[in-house]
Amino acid sequence: MKEYNPKEIEGKWQKHWEEKEVYRCDMDSNKEKFYALVEFPYPSGQGLHVGHPRPYTALDIVARKRRYQGQEVLFPMGFDAFGLPTENYAIKNHIHPALVTKNNVDHFKDQLKALGFSFDWSREVNTTDPDYYKWTQWIFLQMFKKGLAYKSEIPINWCTSCKVGLSNEEVVNGSCERCGSPVVHKVKSQWMLKITAYADRLIDDLEDVDYLDRIKAQQINWIGRSYGAQVDFMVEDSDKKLKIFTTRPDTLFGVSYMVLAPEHPYIEEFKDRIENLDEIRKYREEVSKKSEFERTELSKEKTGVAIKGLYAINPVNQKKIPIWVSDYVLMSYGTGAIMAVPGHDSRDYEFAKKFDLPILSVIKGGDLSKEAYTDIEDGVLENSDFLNGLSVKEAKEKMYEWLEKEGIGERHTNYKLRDWVFSRQRYWGEPIPLVYCDDCGWVPVDEKDLPLTLPEVENYEPTDNGESPLAKIDSFVHTTCPKCGKPAKRETDTMPQWAGSSWYYLRYTDPHNAEALASKEALDYFTPVDWYNGGMEHTTLHLLYSRFWHKFLYDIGIVPTKEPYMKRTSHGMILGDNGEKMSKSRGNVINPDDIVNQYGADTLRTYEMFIGDFEKSAPWSDNGVKGCRRFLERVWKLQDSIVDGRIRPEMEVLTHQTIKKVSFDYEHLKFNTAIAQLMTYLNEINSLGSISREELKIFLTLLNPVAPHITEELWTLAGFEGYLHDTSWPEYDEAKTVEDSIEIPVQFNGKVRFTVKVPREAGKEEVEKVVKAEDAFADQVRDKNVVKEIYVPGRIYNIVLK
Template identity: 70%
Template sequence: MKYDFAAIEKKWQKRWEETKPYAAVTGDKRPKFYGLIEFPYPSGQGLHVGHPRPFTAMDIVTRKKRMEGYNVLYPIGFDAFGLPTENYAIKNHIHPAIVTKQNIANFTSQLKMLGYGFDWDRCIDTTDPSYYKWTQWIFQQMFKRGLAYKATMPVNWCTSCKCVLANEEVVNGVCERCGSEVIRKEKSQWMLKITAYAQRLLDDLEDVDYIERVKIQQRNWIGRSTGAEITFQTNIGDEVTVYTTRADTLFGTSYMVISPEHPLLKSWQPHIKNWDAVAAYQEEAARKSDFERGELNKEKTGVRLEGIEAINPVTHKPLPLFVSDYVLMGYGTGVVMGVPGHDQRDWEFAKKFGLPIIEVVQGGDVTKEAFVAKDDTAIMVNSGFLNGMTVKEAIPAMKKYVVEQGFGKEKVNFKLRDWVFSRQRYWGEPIPLVNCEKCGWVPVPEEQLPVVLPQVESYEPTDDGESPLSKMTDWVNTTCPCCGGPAKRETDTMPQWAGSSWYFLRYMDPHNDKALASKEALDYWSPVDWYNGGMEHTTLHLLYSRFWHKFLYDIGVVPTKEPYAKRTSHGMILGEGGEKMSKSRGNVVNPN
């Protein structure tokens, strides 16, 4: 007997739309199961087969749970703000809102054709003002508690998209989205203080059922280390501070290196005799991404600061100071002490510039790549009072010494950086703040949310790097909610990650206009029982959404400290040529 899928499946899909067998019921007495997939980005080309693979897997899980008597929530929505739609709109001269509406209609038709058991009554769209009202509300709560702040800093700038990228969005030195060159640029940006949650993001991985490689990636990205901050005097009276996990090698320090972006360089300009060479090197470093600069195998470059020296606090000997792009301002203090006898990168730099190489650790299990002895039999030499100690004994002994002598302190450090949150683009959530000359940055009153994204004729990025919204003076010029005086709206918009950092909560109560979700819905459905998504989002969306959720837990909005009880991650389906399947590469396979 032939299975006439075209007729049979269409018949039953129509019946499902009428009878809603997949509708979840908040407060039902059955045990609940909340199965979640990462909601798709509705692009112009529609679904590709990389979407149905994980959707089908979770659909099978949720169908089994229904058969076992569970009240199942299996929702769907659309992550619709962001660069791809805006770039498509610019290229084809169609407004992003129209593009988004068309794309969502196409995606909806395709997903329904595939017959998934989604609760379509709970469908959400991150570009809907009734949704992003609450994205803006969450941002305001962070701002009021000091977790959102503005800072001028070197940022990753995509030369094609003409916008700022988070570190996580720069892959192998190029823009993750378009593949264009990424350079470093000074810019005033809104930042979210995710570093305030670094320890908890690390510790609470012990309480969730995540596959081990996801936990490992998150731990590595957060990058907790324990060490010491040590202060070095200079011959011009200023101090420089370094962070090191190996204070025991201080006697082996023969030079120091400062990041090209370090603010001290500007104040030192009158003392630096070869300032032109230093300034030229800074300009050259600005054209490189953090990835390029951090490459271990790259040729070491730098310029010695003529006229400035540091003083080793234990040997009291002068140390030459260099500026070099292998030191990043975003990690530690932006200054490192060079210990070429026991670090591969420092050794290569010392050989390049003819600097002394002092052995201070002898014996033990010494690896070829990094010359540091790693076991208890390694003995300190050429190290004053540390001589004869093992490395294990010397590390705490030197930490204690620098504290007692007053030129250092013990320190816990994290590789994780604060989240660069603002974008100088049109198609994103407006940041709900105004700037008043008298009152500074002030939140728009909550009763006036959402701050709706205005209609514009031109949404192309500007040549000066400012948002297209900055040209809309009627929208920009407003009054201060505090003093009633003239004020200007923030014209930067939020990144695409904003809407996806809390969407799983909105599914619990998607039509609530009084709160992002009711207490009843949050208490009933929290946490997500099983979340499946892309392995490539482990240090992006997964980390960001855990951070937002912990903040909401702290202010009493959600009942659990972690959003997802279980997380599994799939790899990527490869397209033609063995590359990641994506619309930008033109190698997608349509599931129709």
């Protein structure tokens, strides 16, 4: 027997799979399809890290198993290659982003292939390929034509380092998600996508999909649907109204002040009446330097300024109430104004206490100023005129009716979700295919002229005024209007990185189609995706955006299903050996290339699946890697102990138990326990000193999805017919998973003293004979009387002594 040499074996089989196109997927109406999808990576200059192989191996295991079960499996891979890091690297090193991207993609592909994933590389996509982003632009134009893409002057999150606008989702703890620099607010004309038009469907249609509960919860919470009322508060001595949204119209009698966002237009509109305008403008300037996260963080100290000379009128009792400005109210959420009920809202209470504002109780037992505070959802109304004595539920309903009758309010559904800021003032992204004509306004590029490609540029630096580098290229900017033929200017903003990743799974179904994003036949056969695995960090970013785009494409008849992904799972991170997140600064990053070179790809794959619960984070362990290598070396040695024959009687139960458990565990993300079962099986084989040819076939097939190279090689060395990758998944017989004999604990006066092995169907008399034949029985009853003997069939034999 030759020594186990992973480098030699793995290179051999990777070459075989590629040359024979073993994992090529075709539309086959005679087969049930299975579409397995992993999130395509951003090809960074650092290459793969050991976190990448974890989700890829998991779905690779499922994909391989499903092929063995006769399904036509689509398991593709591509690259999400537009984005700021590449552009920033290009700026710093004076290398064109396209070349940077190509080099990074080539490196990633080499790494992925070295790990033996069964991707269909003939379907590779790259978001920076004009043949791909032609269809990204086409989808955007359809949205524009349907009124879902619009331009708006809005305060945006502005990264002070990247000099680019960010979506709310790209701001983490007040900093840019990508570079970590502070984010400030800046008013800019931006292209927006009206994702809010799909808010209800994005929640309601989660009923139709198999997503982890925590994934559904994140989507629902991010959209933030709440039911309540919009109510008009008049500004004193004017015909102007302050419209607010509240989920608690039952507390309107408890309103003691109002708060406006510092950017609220009424501040300038009523500037002649406001006595402390300079103070308010100064406060507004300070607030503009804060991110939305900093402004809304509940734990922070409350700040604000009273608007002197301006008051509101509470519509339910006509009382005059003060108006304040505070940074915790945002113009971009709701109406930019709130009613404050400090007696029953902790945030309002803290503000009122700081600024000595009235605190009114309108729900018995629910006053925050009293120690005996109870949940106001269960309270009874007080100090509320016609609502007194009603429960909260009754009071809400009566107030809805009263507001509508008086014409000062109505039922309303509100959302936290904001429209998607779609513009980026950078070079390395998809050009937005619109031109501006003084006569025609914004006009789409003719679809026959797509793709609108990026021009070659020498300088990728963002401009100091916030415009895209494309704005400096006259030959790109100046064009003619597609509608009237007069001079016009192109949009110079580019699309965000999230654009190309919102529909890539559709292109995989028909990646070389020049006439459509994918053919109807391909979309009908392959979609929806059956199983999609990705990071939890993308639950409120990519996953939400992608579902939105898919629903739009469904509405215009492009895709056949309402949802893109029928199942969505997620994985835990692999941490450094110190239990911290891997990062260069911590010095705990593990390069998968090093593990492959030292131990082999099969060892890395086995370890990453054996490391722990797939859905939870787990620390890296060099000893764990070595343990998995030792396991595979023991597998390699099986070739020396093969005997002819089928499954032997002494292995029958364990073999069928192993087929059953491994089959179940692979489909339920329990890869660690599946591998543990295979280790148990190997231990039993080793204790017997041999393995039958049939047992070896089954064992190699079950292990193959985890460790495909070594198992393919052993299959060939054993002289089995054909290739392992052409075999079928083994089936188990449920009846044969049950042991014929069982172990029964024998208990004396409540304490187990020994066990006996008896036939599963044995009755009390037969068990009693076996128990009393044991030497340990005589030891226990010496000098004592047996008072009672109780046998619980299949469970325990209990003896009472006196």
